[in-house]
Amino acid sequence: MLVADDDDDIRLALELLLVSNGYRIIHAQSPEEVSAKLRSECPQLMLLDMNFSRDTTSGAEGLSILDELSDAPFPIILMTAWGSIDLAVEGLKKGACDFFEKPWNKDKLLNSIAQQLELAKIKQEHAGYRELLSTNRKSTNANPTTEWISQSAAMNAVEQLVEQVAQTDANVLILGENGTGKSLLAERIHQLSARQSFPLISVNMAAIPDNLFESELFGHQKGAFTDAKQNRVGRFQLANKGTLFFDEIGSLPLHLQPKLLRVLETGQYEVLGSSQTQQADVRLISATNADLNQLVTEQAFRQDLLYRLNTIVVNMPALRERLDDLDALAQRFIAQFCEKYKKPIRELTSNALNKLKSHSWPGNIRELSHVIERAVLISREQQITVQELLLDSTTNEHSVVLQPLEQAEKQLIEKAMQATGGNIIEAAQILDISRNALYRRLEKHKLA
Known part of the structure; x- marks a missing residue:
């Protein structure tokens, strides 16, 4: 919090009051120092004196600073020893959030500060939800939630475990090869949980540059670093009261793991550029195709972080281990791509289905999706034949x-x-x- 006042005693009194109530304070004693502090700091709130050295009653200096901070990302509360309704109204018109006189009533002042910080937090959350909706609306429409298929014995076992743990808040670690549907399983767990009416936020840990890790997860305030041109809401805040899904958790670099471990251990984090501690309220689901125990042995993954992630472990079977689901999966993809490309519904010939079941599927369900999409595109008749699958007939996992x-x-x-x-x-x-x-x-x- 920035306290801007030319009176040393006033700044000291405010510091004693605010520090004792959990706030961190930075000082400025002139308009020039205000500008200098804001170039290096991004406070959550500013207490701004209306009069500095130029005169004592007009409030012109404070109003001039307000003009310069018209797009400030933080609330500003005005203060002066010379109370004036007209001055207060003018300050509020220029963007101030509140106004109080010196000497102040400490309870009223603390209440005003708490209200403005809470209001700023709500505005930031709303901005984050708007950002999330705008960036994900297209992908949501393009990839509608598909039905859950669990006809095989392997998937029945997964479904039974999911139904047992979904209603709890236990952290879940999903293991499985690439393309097996780990993200779909995370969505399934969220849908069955008590948090289903709140967001499910996904983060691909392999796609986050190291220097943006904290910004991506915890958010940042405008000016927190060179390219922070505006406030950004972090994934923990976007997922508040909902579920946070960390895909490819095994790719998280070792030097970044303590930053994640801290929030998992304490439930607390700070937005970059802010000194106020936030409380995380999320259910965490992680997924990886890596052998995390082996990475721990190789000292590439922290064991204490693994313990925080693997309260419940769910192994997602490979497609070759759930061939009883293959027919239903293929039919689902056929319906999906026939609708996408505006083609009549196709059927698989018995030979084509047998061919699918004999394939080794190194790319699992993702590979099946690509094979069916291509077959739907090139098929001319009502049925999809072996030839239209374009699978190598001589290749299997043993040859x-x-x-x-x-x-x-x-x-x-x-x-x-x-x-x-x-x-x-x-x-x-x-x-x-x-x-x-x-x-x-x-x-x-x-x-x-």
């Missing part, structure tokens, strides 16, 4: 074709890219190489 190593590498990369729809991160994970290594091989084989 190895002897060929030059360079050619085998190229085929593996092509298959991984096809299975993941061209997603570099996921293809690199399937191939168990780094993204940079995959980029180099794509260039070498002229696949980029």
Whole structure:
């Protein structure tokens, strides 16, 4: 909180009052120092004296500062020893939130500060929800929630566990290969939970640059760092009272893990640029295809963080382990893509279905989705045939074709890219190489 007053005694008195009530204070004793402080700090609230050294009664200096701070992201409360209704009205017109006289009533002052901070928090939350709705509306419409399919024994076991734990607030760790539907399972848990009427916010941990990690999760205030041109609401605040889903949690760099561990242990965090501690109220679901225990052994993942994440562990089976669901999954994708491309509903021939069941599915359900989408696009008749699936009839998980190593590498990369729809991160994970290594091989084989 910034206290701007030219009187040393006033600033000291306000500091004693406010610090004893949990606030952190920074000082400014002139209009010039106000400008200097705001270039390096972004307070949550400002107490602004109306009169500095120029004169003692007009309030012109305070009004001039208000003009300069017309778009300030924080509330401003005016104060003066020379109370005037006209001056107060003028200050409020210029953007001040409240006005009090010196000497002040400490209870009224503290109440005013608390009210303005709460109002600012509500405005920030509303801005965050508007941001979330505007950025996600298109993707929500393009990818409607699909029905949950659990006809196989493997998925029945998953469903039974989910029904047991969904109503609790226990943290859940979902394990499984790429493309198995871990994010859909997280959505399923949220839908069955007591938090279902509040947001489910997803975060791809592999896609967050290190230098934006805290801003993305905890938010920032305008001016908190060089590129912070406006307030940003963090994911913990967007997910308040709802569910926060951390996808690819195993990719979180070791040096960032303590920042996440702190909020999981204490439930507390600070928005960048703010000194006020926020309280997190979220249910946490995480997912990864990595072996976190192995990463702990390799000292690439903190064991205490793993303990916070894996209260309940759910293993999502690979598609090859739930073939009893394959027919229903294929029919769902056929209906989805026929609607998307405005085509009559297609049916799979029995040979095509058998072909699907004999495929090894290294890309799991995501690969199945791509295969069906392509088949719907190229099919001309009412039925989808084996030929239209465009699956390699000679390849299965047990066969190895002897060929030059360079050619085998190229085929593996092509298959991984096809299975993941061209997603570099996921293809690199399937191939168990780094993204940079995959980029180099794509260039070498002229696949980029």
